[in-house]
Amino acid sequence: MRRTLAGVLVLFLIAVGITACGSSSGESEAGKGEKLTAGMFIDFSGPAGEQANIVVAGCAAATGSINAAGGILGHEIGCERFDAGADPADAVPAASRMLSGASNLAFTLGPEEVASATAPIISAQKIVMLSASGDPHFNENDDPFFYRIVPADNVAGQAQAYWAYKSGFKNVAMLFENGSGALTVIEPVKEGLEKLGVNVTANLKVAPDQSSYRTEVQSLLASHPEAILSETDPQTAATFFSELLELNGGQMIPLQGTPATVVSSYEEPLVRAIGAENVEKYFEGTTVAAAEPGPALSEYQKYLLQSGSEVPEPELYKNEPYSTAFYDSSVATALAMVAAKSTSPEKFQGFLTKVTGSPGQGKVEVHTFAEGKKALEAGKQIVYMGTNGPIIWNQFHNREGAFQALAYNPAERKNEVRGTITPQELKQAMGE
């Protein structure tokens, strides 16, 4: 019995030792010449997996650009996939596996839908996270390792309300699904509309993926809205708006969506549901502003298109705002490592805000990793100007940024810009 127990104890200690040796902790430096890992901790395998390549595109372009400039402090960096799934029950063990299995994990892209469950686990290992999660929990984030790389969902909701106001609508209906994603924007949209003096004629929260919404459509039509502000999943939208056409004599009502709706997985089913002409004429969505032509965007696109088999159909992501956001934040993180002269996230995370922010104050403006690395090695202070301008974090590590209103061109299967909302313009409209 004693021998058995001793044997089990030895095996356990060996297992712990192996795990510890292989595990990633933000406190340790990468060994000389060892490759760093940018861990893509997102949903690869579920329905959201179709959007995963948005992140892959950003990561592949960033690592391509970084490695072409000689890497970070003599280390190459590569992207590695870690499937977080969509369910926190799966994501938590997946996070543990990533932390124990990845070697020299420098930072993660994600987590996204499962951020509130997994961010504390990753943060406990002092790994920097670059996330586009809309979870309102992070609106007042106090985790020093968590960075939200796009404006928060509540700000996106304000932008949607402001665009409706700017479009001249005085009476709008709100249509959102009863799911956690949409629920984070409902209150900001409603508050934004109230501040702007726009009347909400109906506020419907519908159960998703029902076989019909005719009763709900009739309620909405009875309120006589000039436009509908909406976020639902694609199937719900297709069912709802096709029935709206049926019950409204074939006439569509202007539809304004959120960032979640200006993606092809929403727009294409909408085209099939209400027709290309109606989508082109009546649908717009507000989203994070896309990148502007310039050296940063050129660098991103160059390495995106050189990504080979890593990114299927890279052309699709040339101007994708979330891909460029992941690219920019990855490059900024790499520059933070160079500035800190350390690959340990615990040491470099504080430098992320030092290599970004507003230009001026004697800082050299850089647009690529190569430029930034050269300036830092020459002893200069830098500010990285990303693909859509400076990266400005608020006190909660949430990025401030501009929004754009996009319309979908079904013939060319791409979004076109109808207008831009700057952060200053939005703050002023909201009285902030």
Add this chain to the structure above:
Amino acid sequence: MTELIETIGFGLVASAVVGLGAVGFTLQFSVSHVFNFAYGAVMTAAAYFAYLANVTFGLDIWIALAAGALFGAALTMAIEAGIFRPFLARRADTFTLLIASIGVGLVVVSVINAVAGFGAHSYEVNPQVAVHVWKFLWTPRQMATLGLAIVAMLALHVTLRYTRFGKAMRAVADDSDLAGNSGVNARRVTLLAWGISGLLCGMAGVILALSTVSFNTNVGSSLLLVAIAAAVVGGIGEPYGAMLGAVAVGLASEFFAWLVSPGLKDVAAFVLLVVILITRPNGLRSGEKMRTEAQSL
């Protein structure tokens, strides 16, 4: 008043879809006493088969519906013969059968995902505008759906009531061993009953996919629990009860959305289920009536 009648009209259309699903589900249960959770996956498979017929082969949607229904029948019969019959022959308990059905459902959906992908699909049909039929507001396609459901229920009623096969099915539902001893080929009757159930299941899947306009591999599972609720409300194992249950559930859902909250629409079926089971534990029409009729053979 107009809103009330329109809501009833919407509820009747919803009942038609739920009814096809619920009657098929309860038919399976009546002859085999299997709570088949793969039923939703068969609906999904039928919807995708109809998609193949309509979009890939360019067939009219109603022909594609028939193809989907026949595919549903064939798949259901294959599942009965290949999966459940061996379990039942070994006298597997209810829990084992339930787990097996969940497993079969997962496999079917996984295969569809692997072949067709996770993305959404839509049939190629022309958009329609709703017209007033008295005070109801229906599109021609919805009227056709109602008509199809009524014809299917009538056909089932005639089969159960006036054909030898229908009487044999009712006998097997009551007591398959006794029916076998009375000269009924219970195995063949069960297989054919599952075939009819699969036909209804396939029809429900295709009509549901047509109603939602855009569908993915979750389409069957979205209706499954509501169909089960309707079947249980009506009295599990009782096809006429399932028809009644479907009408109750369809109307309750639309009234819930109208009067209470659209966000709680899918809760309506289960609220009704709880209320009915508290007041009538065996459902609106219990299996007693069927057993009484079987005894009259």
